[in-house]
Amino acid sequence: MNVGDMVAPRAAFGEAMVELGKQNAEVVVFDADVCASTQTVAFKKAYPGRFYQMGIAEQNMVSAAAGMSTLGFVPWVSTFAVFLAKRAVDQVRVSVAYPRMNVKLNGAYGGIPTGKAGATHQSVEDIAVMRCMPNMTVICPGDPYETQLAVHAATAFKGPVYVRTIRCPVPVIFDAAHRFEIGRSYRLHEGSRLTIIGTDMMTPKALTAARELDKEGIAVRMIHMPTIKPIDEAAIVAASRETGRVITVENHSRLGGLGGAVAEVLTEYAPCRLTRLGFPDCFGESGDNEAIFSKFGVNVENIIAAAKQAVADQ
Amino acid sequence: MIINTVADAGAGHTGGSLSEVEILVSLYFELMRIDPARPEWPQRDRFILSKGHASPGYYCTLARRGYFPRERLREFDGIDSMLQGHPCMLKTPGVDMSTGSLGQGLSAGIGMRLGGERRSLDFNVYVLLGDGECQEGQVWEAAMWAGARKLRGLIAIVDCNGVQLAGTVAETLGLEPFAAKWEAFGWRALTCDGHDMQEVVSTLAQAKQSAADGPVAVIARTVKGKGVSFMEGKYEWHGKAPNDDERRKALAEIEGSA
Numbered sequence: 001m002n003v004g005d006m007v008a009p010r011a012a013f014g015e016a017m018v019e020l021g022k023q024n025a026e027v028v029v030f031d032a033d034v035c036a037s038t039q040t041v042a043f044k045k046a047y048p049g050r051f052y053q054m055g056i057a058e059q060n061m062v063s064a065a066a067g068m069s070t071l072g073f074v075p076w077v078s079t080f081a082v083f084l085a086k087r088a089v090d091q092v093r094v095s096v097a098y099p100r101m102n103v104k105l106n107g108a109y110g111g112i113p114t115g116k117a118g119a120t121h122q123s124v125e126d127i128a129v130m131r132c133m134p135n136m137t138v139i140c141p142g143d144p145y146e147t148q149l150a151v152h153a154a155t156a157f158k159g160p161v162y163v164r165t166i167r168c169p170v171p172v173i174f175d176a177a178h179r180f181e182i183g184r185s186y187r188l189h190e191g192s193r194l195t196i197i198g199t200d201m202m203t204p205k206a207l208t209a210a211r212e213l214d215k216e217g218i219a220v221r222m223i224h225m226p227t228i229k230p231i232d233e234a235a236i237v238a239a240s241r242e243t244g245r246v247i248t249v250e251n252h253s254r255l256g257g258l259g260g261a262v263a264e265v266l267t268e269y270a271p272c273r274l275t276r277l278g279f280p281d282c283f284g285e286s287g288d289n290e291a292i293f294s295k296f297g298v299n300v301e302n303i304i305a306a307a308k309q310a311v312a313d314q
Numbered sequence: 315m316i317i318n319t320v321a322d323a324g325a326g327h328t329g330g331s332l333s334e335v336e337i338l339v340s341l342y343f344e345l346m347r348i349d350p351a352r353p354e355w356p357q358r359d360r361f362i363l364s365k366g367h368a369s370p371g372y373y374c375t376l377a378r379r380g381y382f383p384r385e386r387l388r389e390f391d392g393i394d395s396m397l398q399g400h401p402c403m404l405k406t407p408g409v410d411m412s413t414g415s416l417g418q419g420l421s422a423g424i425g426m427r428l429g430g431e432r433r434s435l436d437f438n439v440y441v442l443l444g445d446g447e448c449q450e451g452q453v454w455e456a457a458m459w460a461g462a463r464k465l466r467g468l469i470a471i472v473d474c475n476g477v478q479l480a481g482t483v484a485e486t487l488g489l490e491p492f493a494a495k496w497e498a499f500g501w502r503a504l505t506c507d508g509h510d511m512q513e514v515v516s517t518l519a520q521a522k523q524s525a526a527d528g529p530v531a532v533i534a535r536t537v538k539g540k541g542v543s544f545m546e547g548k549y550e551w552h553g554k555a556p557n558d559d560e561r562r563k564a565l566a567e568i569e570g571s572a
């Protein structure tokens with residue numbers, strides 16, 4: 001995998017799980033009949049004895065994984081983000097988060113890209129739901145390479161972790177020099193006019209926007225925020241104090257996700273104007289991913305327009 | 315002990331705690347392989363109170379069995395207490411699983427047995443459910459899975475006291491034919507009088523033996539609020555603690571019959 005390649009994070013996740021299975025015999029995988037989609041099918045083939053097919057019954061799956069973790073195993077529960085963060089959310093809360101079980105959750109098909117499956121399968125609330133849950137760590141990797149690093153970091157971490165994986169191919173932006181750490185953000189572009197903070201597959205888009213803006217003489221700071229919880233508060237405060245204006249962009253509802261988390265930090269410690277780019281408060285629809293992003297205002301051109309507006313306001 | 319625990323706290327689920335007593339005593343004093351001095355012993359049998367609201371009966375059993383001093387029962391439901399309204403495995407010695415939201419315990423029991431299989435540990439997992447709780451869909455997701463896989467070492471015990479929070483089980487959402495439902499999901503179903511100690515012990519012993527071949531459900535016919543005439547069969551006593559006067563009357567009845 002090289003910088004610039006287009007790779008689906010779900011495929012990278014599937015590969016990472018196989019590697020993880022080789023390194024760590026305590027890792028087991030729970031699936032609810034979506035392994036061909038989430039790509040844990042590779043783990044199933046490599047380690048059939050450590051793969052538990054639970055059928056289309058997510059609630060039982062989540063609580064069973066919690067029970068198995070009490071024996072010292074590290075279960076990765078893998079299904080679509082919509083089901084983990086909504087259908088089985090009470091099981092995540094009471095069976096996993098409350099007793100601080102060492103269970104890892106793969107929220108596959110995060111956000112809009114679902115292969116045209118439409119509103120029911122588009123998870124635009126999962127970050128908000130998982131973020132407000134005590135004991136839960138929330139990671140939204142920015143590219144396929146970081147997805148793999150996040151799999152290993154989440155496994156090494158003791159306690160519940162939610163990792164969001166994306167269905168469609170996205171550009172690889174990180175290389176072997178990237179050091180992923182839970183709770184840390186990464187400055188990918190330097191500038192002082194304002195700060196754009198991106199997460200998951202919106203980070204490559206935000207980076208593209210930052211580079212475009214640079215060409216037009218608007219130098220912006222671009223921060224990648226892979227861990228939504230615990231969020232890198234210091235980086236957000238510094239962005240406000242040093243650049244005076246913040247834009248967030250996410251493949252998620254504008255309510256309660258990255259934008260919400262950044263707003264909380266800014267309001268409390270370093271108030272400045274904030275523009276939250278994200279999915280509006282409505283249900284999505286079927287269609288090409290890029291067409292949906294454009295229709296609902298979360299694409300590269302929207303980021304550029306928001307940045308120019310912010311500069312014009314100054 | 316149960317009456318005093320809930321009355322001291324001024325809160326707690328009295329009815330469902332009194333219906334489960336014989337089941338808990340049979341498990342903790344006769345059948346389970348446990349060592350209260352080593353609550354984390356890997357070889358131990360596990361117990362999950364899926365009907366987590368019946369924690370007073372559970373805590374009294376654990377205290378009696380020596381997991382913690384009986385005096386600690388006075389902390390029940392209090393601030394900073396190790397005895398939460400619903401069981402918390404991080405706070406209470408002897409509690410194998412945190413519960414409280416109904417329907418999750420049997421699934422957790424499946425996971426514990428899967429872990430046991432992978433570690434080659436032959437412990438049994440006993441999961442105590444309420445009959446009203448079996449209205450939760452997750453119970454049947456778990457029943458379906460354990461039955462289809464013929465999962466060994468898993469024993470579901472249903473405290474069938476026939477009464478739930480706001481009425482009887484029959485009028486709320488009836489479960490009969492209950493044993494046939496478990497059997498249809500691939501479980502062996504046994505039935506007993508949940509207040510006849512000898513029958514409870516012998517039925518659970520039979521279940522334990524049978525669990526070597528696949529999952530077993532024990533349907534224990536019980537009475538909510540058992541032992542206190544004014545509580546028996548009354549949904550009003552599902553989630554309420556007795557006041558001082560009621561405590562005296564209840565204790566007099568229980569001690570009088572003992």
